Amino acid sequence: MPELPEVEALAHHLREHAIYRPIARIDVASMSAVKTFDPPVSGLHGRVVTGAARYGKFLSVEFGDRPDEPLHLITHLSRAGWLRWHDSAAATPPKPGRGPLALRVHLDTVGGPGFDLTEQGTQKRLAVYLVPDPQQVPGIARLGPDALALTRDEFASLLTGRTERLKTLIVEQQVIAGIGNAYSDEILHTARLSPYATAGRLTAEQVDGLYAAMRSVLTDAVERSVGQGAAELKGEKRSGLRVHARAGLPCPVCGDTVREVSFASKSFQYCPGCQTGGKPLADRRLSRLVR
Incomplete structure (x- = not known):
């Protein structure tokens, strides 16, 4: 998408x-x-x-x-x-x-x-x-504030008291506009946060890291994409991804194997070494979630 x-x-x-x-x-x-x-x-x-x-x-x-x-x-x-x-x-x-x-x-x-x-x-x-x-x-x-227009304090305010998992929250367009499945994977990987971390329980340091990751991942992607012909944009997006759609490949940061969690109509990818302390999250199609 x-x-x-x-x-x-x-x-x-x-x-x-x-x-x-x-x-x-x-x-x-x-x-x-x-x-x-x-x-x-x-x-x-x-x-x-x-x-x-x-x-x-x-x-x-x-x-x-x-x-x-x-x-x-x-x-x-x-x-x-x-x-x-x-x-x-x-x-x-x-x-x-x-x-x-x-x-x-x-x-x-x-x-x-x-x-x-x-x-x-x-x-x-x-x-x-x-x-x-x-x-x-x-x-x-119904759109929430644009992801690249948010200040750090506004971003922190959006997370306060929220019980949703980070992966769920940051792709919710009524909360933050513009982020989808691919870049949410990249943002969480860059911030070294589990997709299943609870949004409202992040420390101030983790909020800082997540905000910085959101800004850097999206800004870098915009800079790579703007000026490309429409026909080249899909390839440019794929070339800049480190974990999304790379299940089974080595993480370019730590070398661990990128894993995937699949649902009925979508999936996401993450690195256990960078994001979950080495602990894999079970594929919900096959087994119960490992917390």
Whole structure:
């Protein structure tokens, strides 16, 4: 799933390539992806892209060319969605329901430059909204403070009294916006904290370490990602990961074997040597959790 660094990089890419270009046409290939109907996406025809922004893990393409009628084309890419930039595209409208294409935006002229919103797999969760105000998107209205906008004291306040496990809490978008499964694994590894540590029981020193890890992991990932072409971002993300999706490989810090805990529809990875005092956490599919 694209997280804060990748969505920030996609917004940057659009600011560099789409600004001041008019919409020639929008092709909708998946009606289920479009979650709003008034105004219709066809209402963007002739509108000019004036910006691109990120709200947590939401990507917004902004149309402020008519100050009295601002519009925002907002996308949540979900688990398997992606934005693909193209310098040219087929002028023939795509057939609905065929392939991964959900929505195509033609800029300048039909068949010219623009971008596609695509989604692989059978679980179609990509969502597109066209709204005058981003706060009209339910997921944005519920977002907590952005992970890179929090001060240390604000971060500590969010943890105070919380009984959730760290892994659960820091991916909760209503608490902290922008962090997903991959970067939460990396943050906890960098902070040398167990995924199952209780958020509200951290010492002041551990809070400092977790905050510093969150800042460094996300900032470093943004710096690596911004400026990359949209097609290179997935590979760039994978190359920077130390424990996530590396189960069975040696930890690059201590050399211990990276382990995995799996659930029905997701999993996470961690290093016992760095995070749990050498004690493995049992895979819940196979046995009871070792506390």
